[in-house]
Amino acid sequence: MYYFISENVFGLNSGTEHSQARRTRMFNDQGKSAYYVSRNYNRFLYRDLETEGLEHRFSLNMYDYFQGTLNVKRRKQNIRLMDEVPLDEYQVESINPNYSIIKHAGRPVGRLNVLPGTVGLTMSVESRDIRGNIVARENWDWRGFKSSCDYFHPDGTVASRTYYNFAGEPVIEETWMRIGKRVAPSMRKLINYEGHDYRFNSENELFKFFLDELFKKDKDAIVISDRHTLDNVVADIQNVKAKWGYLHGVHTNNAKSPVNGQVLEVYKTLLEQRPADFTGVLVATEEQRDDIRLHFPMANVRVAPDTAISGTHRHKKGDRPKIIFVGRLGADKRPDHALVVMSNVVKQVPNAVLELHGYAPTKQAREELDKRVDQLGLKDNVVFGDYRSQKDLATVYRDADVILQTSNVESFGMNLVEAMSYGVPVVTYNIKYGTKVLVQDGVNGYVVPDKGIQAMADRVVKLLTDEKDWSQKSKAALKKASEFTFDKMIGDWQKALK
Amino acid sequence: MIFFINSVMQKNKSGIEFAQLRRIELFNDHQVDYRLVVRDWDPKLHIATREAGIDDDHLINMFEYFQNAQKVEEKPKHIEDLDFGVPETHLQEEASRYLVFSKTNQLIARANFTGEDKQIVSTELFDGFNNLYRVDNYDTRGFRTLSQWYSPDNKVDTEVWLNTDGLPAVEKFYKPGNDGKLQTTGWRLTDRTNGKIYMFDTIEELTVRFLDDLNDEFWSKKHPNIYVIDRGHVADWGILHLKRAAYSVNYLHNAHASAQDPMAEIVNNNYEFTLNALDGYDAIAASTHKQNHDVEMRYHPTAKLFTIPVGVVSDKLLKTKRIPMKERIFGKMVVFARIAPEKQLDQLAEAIALVHKQVPEVTLDLYGYADSTNNYEARRKVQKVIVDNDLGDVIHLKGYTNKIDEVENQAMLYGLTSDMEGFNLGIMEATAHGLVSVTYDVNYGPNEIVEDGVNGTIVPYGDVEAFANATIKILKDPQLTQKYSTEAYNSAERYSEENVWQGWEALMSDADKVWPTKIAAMNYQA
CATH class of the missing domain: 3.40.50.2000 (Glycogen Phosphorylase B;)
Structure with missing residues (x-):
């Protein structure tokens, strides 16, 4: 079986998680059993899996595993129907959609917090003392069961957490105590796991134990490390058939010329410090493979697809000329360039609209983009469509006319493949590494020089105004995308992992 | 049911405990059921009560009641029964404890023991960064009864009494007051029968809840539950705040006023509250006619006065x-x-x-x-x-x-x-x-x-x-x-047993006599 290792499935995922989730789907779709393995405690995991479009039976989360709650079905738990609240003694008063207060003789003794995005479903239950301190807190799982309970230190920070199984028995204890000068999780202890207790000094020690438990039962395990913060754990794993590290990004700090850059800190375990503890390294493109080989001549580097699609879709013309930007709104993606490009486009195509979909890493980053929109007078031409789940992105792609890529570097370009699968032509800067593989200038879109803002705007205008040109490029985009379907990609994967 | 309420029943007893033991003999001899109620937590309680001749069926401790641990399978813990979650440990034995070390000689725990068979009393647990994070206390009958969680500053910040499944039954929280010093700011109870969660500010409030539970459990339309408060501070306030009716008796185990003057202005502090709230109780019991007479003269209570000597000559x-x-x-x-x-x-x-x-x-x-x-x-x-x-x-x-x-x-x-x-x-x-x-x-x-x-x-x-x-x-x-x-x-x-017993009978029959009125009044209020 295949195990793809990560920290988490988030509410807002980055390309790494998307890629990993998509690969998990593809493998299972193609009859190869694969799991999305994650380490972090996430009470919203099953919601996030749903958003990510991954069935929970393909997920193996460490806490979920030890809590014995894999595959527990969702049951909606309303805050008004909590068995533990004695409604003949206490009164529950709704303060706002986010929480209600439990009162005794008019004094708060607790609080019921609501799961974000739901109407009155339980996220957590706090007990409060006469001074208003939270003295204990139950953390509920999105699926409607009590998942853990916290106590607090005198300064109000979490002191300990007990994780429960579905029957409500303690299975893990976690403490927050002094590590040097900080107070941080200092111990996790498995309670009565197959008859014994096990104490761990860090979450990764526990994660190693967890992986060992998984692989004990599977002699043919093939492991791919996707989140490189966990490479040390994966490196320590023994008795698996193969261990790979997949690079979801460019491996050095030099975007223009990666061979001349320094290996990024996060990849050092895999590439420099413990390469012998891995079978090899997987990258999305031959070009990156060759660059790594220049750095590390002994490395076993293989090319394996970063993404795959289940199929292609029909394009549907929208009401307005629509340009899209899909990706995190981080500095490395240069969404501000897309805005400037747009300011030039609207001079020719006044009713064009740019939709940006992605989460901003900080609130400030987002505010700066808003400011930029104002400065450029683009209020009527730019829409921040925010982060979209994989399944919601279909509506974004379906009637888009152009997808822009303004990043300074991309190891591949999953968003481009997805857009092309709807017949959306690409206009991109000429950047490493995926661009060369994905976009052929003048065929399925246009490639302009890095930072060539005016050139990019000109190409966009051409596609928006030259119906014939657009049709050619759209057709070619569909053709390009069809190279990345599950059935084709699984073959590439098999070759890579041989 | 008649409950005799005390805070403790230890090996070293004072007059109040001796009085209760004599009374228990008397009730045993007359085959009238009773419960000795001990409010405070004591992991050695059953050793003391058994030595004193009280069987477990007649004993209710508040913590054990909430912990559902009144009757447990008795398996005293020894060092080999403990699992510290660390492989290949080695022990160093001292006078009354083992030091448990990892193979790299890091201290994992101190296991304190007692007696010839070195029964485990408590374990002090350390994490991998040498922090004492918890002390677990074991009941003499073998189960983990109280876990005390420590703060990074090495103070107990949460105490958790566990039920026999290892889940919280009663929790006590310590938080900083305005002066920054830790103080008890709350108690939390998870009801053993239905899992409902209650917060209490003080142990007195928790005690009222306990007495209410007893009242419900032993409720009878024929006879009231009789609460005999032998140690005032445990329940003198609480008994006045029961949800449902009961028959309450305050037992004066000592002179109510200082020195020799029954009219002395400042009264015995142990009874100050009782005497000021005298008519909240159904009855006052004292060992001597003289004291009852003095109480009568001074307070003119509506509460009935019973003379029931604490001493019994067999x-x-x-x-x-x-x-x-x-x-x-x-x-x-x-x-x-x-x-x-x-x-x-x-x-x-x-x-x-x-x-x-x-x-x-x-x-x-x-x-x-x-x-x-x-x-x-x-x-x-x-x-x-x-x-x-x-x-x-x-x-x-x-x-x-x-x-x-x-x-x-x-x-x-x-x-x-x-x-x-x-x-x-x-x-x-x-x-x-x-x-x-x-x-x-x-x-x-x-x-x-x-x-x-x-x-x-x-x-x-x-x-x-x-x-x-x-x-x-x-x-x-x-x-x-x-x-x-x-x-x-x-x-x-x-x-004589007969004469003292007559005192108790008088009290119990008064309780029965007023009970219909009390029930009626309660229903009327409701």
């Missing part, structure tokens, strides 16, 4: 062959009392010093533990009298004994010079053994158990000389001595 003792004075050691006075300041035994010693001048055969044996207050001040004062008067051969500090029969069957006299009493079991026992008592006129008990000129002599409070003269008079008049002794034997009948 039928067996009443039927024992009487020992005439001439068969006893001439001049031997004894006293059974803690050598404590309020017993004023130095005054008794001084009186004997005076007696010794006229009756050289007089001796005084003091039986009892020495109280450690002020570096054993009470004992030092007695010793000073002995040294000052060169009475090393006359006055003996004998220590504690339970061989009452043996001691009292050889002695002639019993002496008492305390400053305050609630009954005094010692002087009742002495009377039942035919000893002639000489006592200060002291409230309450001594001046009722002893009837002046009948079974002994009462002298004015604090009058050492009068005490000595009364003693001399008795010792010099063998006929009088024998007469007093015979009357002492006779007077013990007042405290």
Whole structure:
């Protein structure tokens, strides 16, 4: 079986998680059993899996595993129907959609917090003392069961957490105590796991134990490390058939010329410090493979697809000329360039609209983009469509006319493949590494020089105004995308992992 | 059900615990069901109660009740039963604990033990960064009963009493007050029957909840639950705040006012609340008619007053062959009392010093533990009298004994010079053994158990000389001595099982009598 290792499935995922989730789907779709393995405690995991479009039976989360709650079905738990609240003694008063207060003789003794995005479903239950301190807190799982309970230190920070199984028995204890000068999780202890207790000094020690438990039962395990913060754990794993590290990004700090850059800190375990503890390294493109080989001549580097699609879709013309930007709104993606490009486009195509979909890493980053929109007078031409789940992105792609890529570097370009699968032509800067593989200038879109803002705007205008040109490029985009379907990609994967 | 409420029942007992034990014997003999209710947490409780002859079925501890741990499978823990979650540990044994080390010699735990079989009492647990994060306490019956979580500053910040499944039953929280110091800011209860969660500000509120639960569990339309509060602070406030009706009794185990004045403005602090809220209770019980009379005169309560002596003279003792004075050691006075300041035994010693001048055969044996207050001040004062008067051969500090029969069957006299009493079991026992008592006129008990000129002599409070003269008079008049002794034997009948039981019956029948009215009133209120 295949195990793809990560920290988490988030509410807002980055390309790494998307890629990993998509690969998990593809493998299972193609009859190869694969799991999305994650380490972090996430009470919203099953919601996030749903958003990510991954069935929970393909997920193996460490806490979920030890809590014995894999595959527990969702049951909606309303805050008004909590068995533990004695409604003949206490009164529950709704303060706002986010929480209600439990009162005794008019004094708060607790609080019921609501799961974000739901109407009155339980996220957590706090007990409060006469001074208003939270003295204990139950953390509920999105699926409607009590998942853990916290106590607090005198300064109000979490002191300990007990994780429960579905029957409500303690299975893990976690403490927050002094590590040097900080107070941080200092111990996790498995309670009565197959008859014994096990104490761990860090979450990764526990994660190693967890992986060992998984692989004990599977002699043919093939492991791919996707989140490189966990490479040390994966490196320590023994008795698996193969261990790979997949690079979801460019491996050095030099975007223009990666061979001349320094290996990024996060990849050092895999590439420099413990390469012998891995079978090899997987990258999305031959070009990156060759660059790594220049750095590390002994490395076993293989090319394996970063993404795959289940199929292609029909394009549907929208009401307005629509340009899209899909990706995190981080500095490395240069969404501000897309805005400037747009300011030039609207001079020719006044009713064009740019939709940006992605989460901003900080609130400030987002505010700066808003400011930029104002400065450029683009209020009527730019829409921040925010982060979209994989399944919601279909509506974004379906009637888009152009997808822009303004990043300074991309190891591949999953968003481009997805857009092309709807017949959306690409206009991109000429950047490493995926661009060369994905976009052929003048065929399925246009490639302009890095930072060539005016050139990019000109190409966009051409596609928006030259119906014939657009049709050619759209057709070619569909053709390009069809190279990345599950059935084709699984073959590439098999070759890579041989 | 009738509940006898105390905070503790330890190996070292005071008068209140002894009184409860006598009462329990009486109830056992009359086959009337009861429960001894112990409020405070005590991991060794069952050792003490079993030694005292109380079976588990008649015992309810509040914590065990909430923990669902009144009856547990008894498996005392030993070091080999503990799992620290760390492989390949090694032990270092010290006087009363094991140090548990990892293979790299990092301290993982201290396991404290007791007894010859080294039963585990508690474990102090450390994380991998040398922080003491928790202390687990084990009940003598073997289960983990209390986990104490520590803060990074090495103070207990949360205490968790666990049920036998290891889940929280009662939690106690410590948070900083305005002065920054940790204080108890709340208690949390997870109901053992339905999992509902309740917050309480204080242990008193939690106690009310406990008493309510007992009231529900033992509810009967025929008989009220009777709560006899033997140690006031546990429930004197709480019993006034029950949800449903019950019959509450406040038992006065001591004089209610300071010193000798029943009308003294400042009352005994232990009963200050009770006396001010007197009519909140259904009844007040005291050991003596005299105290009930004084309470009546002072407070005119609507609460009913019952005289039920805490002391009981067993039928067996009443039927024992009487020992005439001439068969006893001439001049031997004894006293059974803690050598404590309020017993004023130095005054008794001084009186004997005076007696010794006229009756050289007089001796005084003091039986009892020495109280450690002020570096054993009470004992030092007695010793000073002995040294000052060169009475090393006359006055003996004998220590504690339970061989009452043996001691009292050889002695002639019993002496008492305390400053305050609630009954005094010692002087009742002495009377039942035919000893002639000489006592200060002291409230309450001594001046009722002893009837002046009948079974002994009462002298004015604090009058050492009068005490000595009364003693001399008795010792010099063998006929009088024998007469007093015979009357002492006779007077013990007042405290026979039958007579004391009648007091309890009167109380219980009053409870039954008022019960229909109470239920009706309760329903009306509801």
